[in-house]
Each structure stands twice: as structure tokens, then as C-alpha cells.
Amino acid sequence: MTYYVIDRSHAWPRWSGELTTSARRWSLPGLRDCPGCGETWAGLLAYPNVDLAPHTELAAQLQATGGPEDWATYSHLRDQVRAVCPPGTCLMPGTEFGPLLGAASGTWGPATLVMPPWGVLLREDALAAVQARGLRGITPVRTELVGGEQLVELALPLAGALHPDSIPGPRRQCAVCEREDWTLPEDYWLDESSLPAADAFRVADAPTLVIVTEAFRRAVGALGHSDIDYRRIDALPPRREAHHLH
Numbered sequence: 001m002t003y004y005v006i007d008r009s010h011a012w013p014r015w016s017g018e019l020t021t022s023a024r025r026w027s028l029p030g031l032r033d034c035p036g037c038g039e040t041w042a043g044l045l046a047y048p049n050v051d052l053a054p055h056t057e058l059a060a061q062l063q064a065t066g067g068p069e070d071w072a073t074y075s076h077l078r079d080q081v082r083a084v085c086p087p088g089t090c091l092m093p094g095t096e097f098g099p100l101l102g103a104a105s106g107t108w109g110p111a112t113l114v115m116p117p118w119g120v121l122l123r124e125d126a127l128a129a130v131q132a133r134g135l136r137g138i139t140p141v142r143t144e145l146v147g148g149e150q151l152v153e154l155a156l157p158l159a160g161a162l163h164p165d166s167i168p169g170p171r172r173q174c175a176v177c178e179r180e181d182w183t184l185p186e187d188y189w190l191d192e193s194s195l196p197a198a199d200a201f202r203v204a205d206a207p208t209l210v211i212v213t214e215a216f217r218r219a220v221g222a223l224g225h226s227d228i229d230y231r232r233i234d235a236l237p238p239r240r241e242a243h244h245l246h
């Protein structure tokens, strides 16, 4: 199967669609002065399909948070969220929940990678094309954007891993907040054995990478140009041949 990392194309934008403001209904706070690594940080993950409205008290707390909080506050909220989320949900500081709110303007292509908040938005005809072709792992969430076109956001599964041979040296992880101190190497590829049965997903150990398959590219591409760059990424078995090793 052929996989691609997608990115925004800034070369010759053909579409004017953009988010003028964006937010989500609920958010874990960022973490201030981690007692393990000392960092103040927040990640970029979002779960548009996690609805915390039924959990009234928790939802109110997650709306009230503003800036980063100390470890006790963050971890207390995280544990409460974990109890009501599907197993395996990654709850790093700053993780957001619920549909995209805000305002959109302009004319949108079939598919758009927006950042922030680092999500994939589809026009309704693109969603219909993706669904008609039976693509896997597609969970559309209706956005609540004012203005512009009707857009859905894909709740991308967080799954799969980079190939261990493409990661230089061990990845250091904070024992308290689980923040990983590493940078993406220039050349990297996927561990084939880890990949989910999905045509669009985020890489679990590098969530800023959005991966799509050839089937996704074709389905969306049939509706015309999107302002997206597709860069092919190899998916290789766990053990590589010697000539690939540096």
C-alpha cells in the first residue's frame, strides 16, 4: 500500500478558504513547570468526536481553564477525562475535545489541512466521495463554523509508529509528563507492522504527521485540486535490509 504524509501547500494556493477564528469547546490545560522535566508545554492533539457535554461538572472545569496549570491541577483533570474517554486516548497537556468552533471564510477546496488546529477538513462532496469508496477509519465530525461552506472534520485515529530504524538514538521521555525530547529526523519511514486499517490517521508517536493512503488521495483528487502536498512515505517491515541502515 502507498502512504503519504500530507502538508499544506503554499506554492500556488487555489483556494481562499481559511479559519478566521477557531477553538474547541473543551481543553485540558497546558502543563506549567513539570516537576519531572521542568518544561511548560502543550501538545497539538484534538479529539473532535469526544463529547464531554454529558459530564457537566468536568466539562465546566475544562472550559474554565485558561493558561497552563501546575502538575496537580493538570493531572487531576486528565485523570477525570481519561475515565470518560475511549481506551487509548492520548491525553497530553493541551489536548482539545469537541467539534471545531469559530468562523470560516473564503472558498474551500475538496480537502484542507488547517493549522492550527492541525486537522483535516473536507467539503461535503469530498466526504461523500470518501465514503462512497468505502475508505476505512473515516469518522466525520460536523464543524460548527460560522460562515463559509459546510465542512466536516475528520477525527483521525491516532495509530501506527515510525520505523525504529528511522529514529536516530533513543527517545528520551519525561517519567512524569511523558513529554518526548526529540526532533523528527529529516528522513523517516513507517513501521508497516504497526499501521492501522485506516486510510487517514495520525502517527501515534509523531502526532503532527497526518498520513493518508493512495485511496484517500484518489478519492479526494477526483474532485479537483486541493491545496495539499502529498509526500510519499515508505512503510517497511520491522527488520530492514542492511543497505538501508546508516
Ligand SMILES: [Zn+2]
Residues within 6 Å of the ligand: 034, 035, 036, 037, 038, 039, 174, 175, 176, 177, 178, 179
Ligand atoms: Zn515532564
